[in-house]
Amino acid sequence: MENHEKILLVDDEEGILKLLQITLNKERYSNITCCTTGHQALALIRQNSYDLILLDVTLPDTDGFELCREIRKISHTPIIFVTSCTSDFDKLTGLSIGGDDYITKPFNPLEVVARIKAFFRRQGLTKAAHSPLDDTRTYxxxxxxxxxxxxxxxxxxxxxECTAKELELLHFFCRNPNRLFTSSQIYEYVWGNPGYGEEKTVTMHISKIRKKLGDNPKAPQLILNLRGIGYKFVPPKASDQGEETS
Incomplete structure (x- = not known):
């Protein structure tokens, strides 16, 4: 069975693009578009819709972080950064500007494809069990x-304005008010992969949501952090249930 998700691969190394495309094709992902510059990528995104973008940080005409900022002005398509940078600073930078995940080079193409398949599988399960379109409540x-x-x-x-991952995380909290979750649990539920070692990813996204909700990070009232345990969302009113829309 063919997979119909549309994937955009952005990398200045054509060998990597070809290898990823071949590996994805073997897994029946046929809607693959490749480009080697930020200018090409932005033009494609303005003209087409994609389900996922794999974005190299180092490009010949711009860096992936700057390109991500431009993409976020016109699209909420999930972005997975691919880079040789391994520092926490680079990772947090990518997540803070709208990235959804991070893969470091060198990598095994089979691992990258496994991450992509897990991402789409989680998306499918999420839509089946908690489809935003089926959730008619207004929180x-x-x-x-x-x-x-x-x-x-x-x-x-x-x-x-929020990224797709921020909306997913906020939806997760709204569906589960006053419940305590560890960072690993949150990552597994929202990102769809085992969350061990991904605490910084969760922390960064929660920080961004707090800022957008106006929740003071030094004394948060909405998303509380029980140090060494995890996080829980405390609704700012007595009712912890969303109201049904008509």
Whole structure:
């Protein structure tokens, strides 16, 4: 059975692109588009919709971080960074500007494809069990309103732009109010992969959501961090259930 997800591969090394494309084709992913520059990638994204973008950080005409910032102005397509940079600073930089995951070079192409398959499998399971389109509730709280079906977050009367992963994480918290989760559990539920060693990814995304919700990071009231244990979302009103939309 063919997989119909559309994937954009962006890397300046044509050998890597060819290897990934061949490996993906063997797994029946046929909707693969490849490009070697940031300019080409941005033009393609403006003209087409993709289900996933693999983005190299080092490109001949720009760096992947800057390109990610430009992409986020026009698209919420999930982005997985691929780079030879291994420092925590580089990883956190990529996540803070809208990236969803991070793969370091050198890598085994089979591992990359396994990550992609796990991502799409989680997406499918999420849609089947908790489809935003099927979740007709509007989560109406004192300080913000979140509508999963419309992918809209309204804070103090103003709409706030969020990445796809931020919306998924916020949806996860809204569905599970007042419940404590470890970072590993959150990563596994939202990212779809085992979360050991991915605490920084979860921390960064929670920090971004707190900022967008206006939740003081020094004294958070909405997403609490029980040091050494995990996180829980405390709704800013008595009711912890979203209201049904008509």
């Amino acid at each position: 109406q709280y004192a300080s913000f309103t979140f509508s999963p079906a419309d992918a809209r977050l309204i804070v103090d009367g103003a709409e706030v």
